[in-house]
Amino acid sequence: DTEVTQTPKHLVMGMTNKKSLKCEQHMGHRAMYWYKQKAKKPPELMFVYSYEKLSINESVPSRFSPECPNSSLLNLHLHALQPEDSALYLCASSRPSLGYQETQYFGPGTRLLVL
């Protein structure tokens, strides 16, 4: 199984809503990532979890709150978002770095629209 799944596929939310994005993998990967991708732009790294601990936070606003409850799950909690946060949110996973990078496997993404 080389699949990363993400739910929901699409999400529309108001600026006062609280919602969560979910990512799951069963490949035994211990590194998981959240990326944000705007239209016609490359993905931008937001967060990295390694062995369920946050290892990289790319200065992301606190209205985005990541959570890694176990080695297979990664959540992104959203609160008080702005319209400019509308984007495709991608999750990825990989084996832990051993001095070099393993291939990252990406999920299909959640298309988020903030009204």
Added chain:
Amino acid sequence: KQEVTQIPAALSVPEGENLVLNCSFTDSAIYNLQWFRQDPGKGLTSLLLIQSSQREQTSGRLNASLDKSSGRSTLYIAASQPGDSATYLCAVQEDSSYKLIFGSGTRLLVRP
């Protein structure tokens, strides 16, 4: 600061043509370079990963080369097919962190 550039931004070719996509990076001290494919509105699919000690990698009709000293990589696609139409992204890893730095991609259209 590492910058990754991909040229051209868009490319349209007839089916069956061999083609080359280019990727350049400003700092040659990289761990590896990866090529990804992205279909519209979808996630990324890893195509090839070249470690810094390697010169090239091949998978089927795809061949990627890496020249660290000149800060360049190419993705060669042989006998292109309409199903190859997608955006192709290259990304470099600079160090032992997990961070990938992406280029802005080349949008490829293969015409039947």
